[in-house]
Amino acid sequence: MYNLSDTIVALSTPQGEGAIAVIRLSGKNAISICDTIFSSKNLKDQSSHTAHFGMIRDEKNNIIDEVVITIFKNPKSYTGEDICEISCHGSSYIIQQILQLLIRKGARTAQAGEFTLRAFMNGKMDLSQAEAVADLIASESSSSHTVAMNQMRGGISNEIQHLRQELIDFAALIELELDFGEEDVEFADREKLKNLILKINHYIQQLKDSFRLGNAIKQGINTVIAGRPNAGKSTLLNTLLNEERAIVSDIAGTTRDTIEETLNINGVTFRFIDTAGIREASDTIEAIGVEKAYDSIRKSTILIYVYDRTQLNSDHVWNDIQKLKHEGLFIILIGNKTDAFFNLSDARITELTQGQRGQDRNMDWSTIEKQYPIINISANSGENIETLKEVLYKTVLHKKIDLNATIISNSRHYDALHGAYESLSQALENLKAGISGDFIAMDIRHALQYLGEITGEISSDDLLESIFSRFCIGK
């Protein structure tokens, strides 16, 4: 599908007017094609990693632009091939003229991700590293950046390679047994193999577990704000977002890429799910139904349940939460309207707060607080909003993120790990049942195949296409 023998060209910087644009060529004719349009010097005679100022002229000798061409000679380049980077003036007209000229001279327009595909094909990086390049470019927060950077620098690859190697060694012994056929020798120590599989599966399970978090970091952590009408959910969201927006707007160029209702706290992105259905979740609790609202909560990592302290007592809150909770959902309770609350009569305050479990209440506040953090705020005045942010951030930290550990953030990797896990579990059962070596060998081969897919040691054109077509042009 991909022709790797020709020379590809693309604009590698974003579209639009700017001071500089960079056009990149890669392939065996990259330098000689540039030489035909660069009138100032013979690029072929220059060493790798050098930059050359000069003029690009078309076939009629008209000057298209004054440029700097930097050359990188294979294998010391991004793709592992000869690369020329043409840094020209950032004018759409000039960019088009240079691209068209290069195509007339024999280059071909690169497909999305084709430079990185070539880097993969030429062994400059494995598949999971290549995928991390796209993640890195798309990363919007320091945590997603760190996860992508670790992956690009081979974090996952090294682990997977290591696991594969151990399995391959054992698989070889088992295959050897099979070669001896009837002779009933056992080169592979069954007990050692069991332990190895247990060890590997334990590790794979850890990686699988990291996916929920890794995916949340990459996509942002889905956070639902729910509560009865007029609990102050919108005010809370606005207070959270407005403060943050002021910070974001100091940084030029980030705003256009941020999504409405995304909040970055200490480098972690929280993505607020803002469906009316959810916002009015307590309504829907009463009404029962509105499956979609529940569905959103089910897909979320955090639920911020907001209640009006001047209206609800501990039983109301407890009952609402029982209807909303599910396994894996981290719930934070927000007692809003603290300012108004303290203007209530003493009798009313007592009524709302002092209920005793087993007597007038099913649940008292202190029992609830043992299970869920309760933060009393005023969304209006901003009181305690910082505490809420801290708790949100710690919710992620509680899950013991070591951002420098290997974290799976790619669902393709998750699926492959899952497949490897299942195959190894099968192998383990077969081992325990004393089933013959050829079945075990097959299970292990399957596991090896799954693990190989992650790093791309095993890949197909379809897989490559589905991965690289998601890249931007020029990468």
Added chain:
Amino acid sequence: MYNLSDTIVALSTPQGEGAIAVIRLSGKNAISICDTIFSSKNLKDQSSHTAHFGMIRDEKNNIIDEVVITIFKNPKSYTGEDICEISCHGSSYIIQQILQLLIRKGARTAQAGEFTLRAFMNGKMDLSQAEAVADLIASESSSSHTVAMNQMRGGISNEIQHLRQELIDFAALIELELDFGEEDVEFADREKLKNLILKINHYIQQLKDSFRLGNAIKQGINTVIAGRPNAGKSTLLNTLLNEERAIVSDIAGTTRDTIEETLNINGVTFRFIDTAGIREASDTIEAIGVEKAYDSIRKSTILIYVYDRTQLNSDHVWNDIQKLKHEGLFIILIGNKTDAFFNLSDARITELTQGQRGQDRNMDWSTIEKQYPIINISANSGENIETLKEVLYKTVLHKKIDLNATIISNSRHYDALHGAYESLSQALENLKAGISGDFIAMDIRHALQYLGEITGEISSDDLLESIFSRFCIGK
């Protein structure tokens, strides 16, 4: 106003996600600042025009990105100072992290155009060349590109320098006379001076004349389509534009910058003025008034007058044009609805076409055609649209554009040339009137000042600010 001693930094590629982004530093600490964040190599020890792959790390030793840094050492750089260009992954997050890191390390955010300002200050280019950089980036057609490129490569500067030098030599002789005061010597040959001033003013006039065209090329050539209601003006415009749009859409990235109702013919941009008032110009002819419509026509270079061949005879057309024409306006007559015309009865066709001047008509077609090109088209079927395009293009060529000649396209230059012209005319009059040398010397000094403003030999902070603030950041 501009501090030239510190090191400036900016993103030089357009905002937005892309494969690559380039961050540029310029100044005496550019290389040493980069060295503090680049962990792979000592950049100070590297030669100019070399590219270095490595990692950027922040103060906590976290990897921000894998980058290529290209260094250009003064004076062999765009600004004439030390320059580092950091080519990083095109992620907004990474760009912001690197910019902020560099600022913490002592760089300052560059103002718009500040790199080019420094190039000017350090004598890498003069002011008219610097201005051409911005024009070059903004150019949308091959003609505006050619004009900007010639200017950037010093076309205007060389001419102006040459004129100034000749004047300076003469001015020196006159000033010498003044030094001798009472002695009544004449070092400067009055006759030669007259001839020189005449020669220079003749040349300045040529440059001034080129401005109308140069400005039209830069801004696009204002073209009004006028005619009575239902003459087919909109259909014509759509037919012209639709064909062109199909071509434009083949070229990625140009569309977003093109303006509605702009037509590029063979590299020349025609900018259609599309006010209802103008479109219905013949109505306004009848009604008289609608000053705005006439104003638009007055500012235009070309008028396309469309008439319905099945309705108007030569007198109607002639009378309309008399009301619309003005000096310098190039008029093209478009006889529309040719297909319907030939379905008319012979008698009606005769009536519309065969009128004889001096008998039943004030004007016959053949007399009109001697003054204005007439093209019979069918806007509906597209018949003869190509001929119209050719005539539009030749209208520009008729004005004898040699795009490689020096063409003034900047109104600041025009104003300065005008000032120089007036001063020299004054000098000439004073010479003829035998007025004493000190007045003549003053006139010549004024002229020199005006000419010096074009190339920036004479400049002020205000002037520089007004020029460079129009640049994009990072250039």
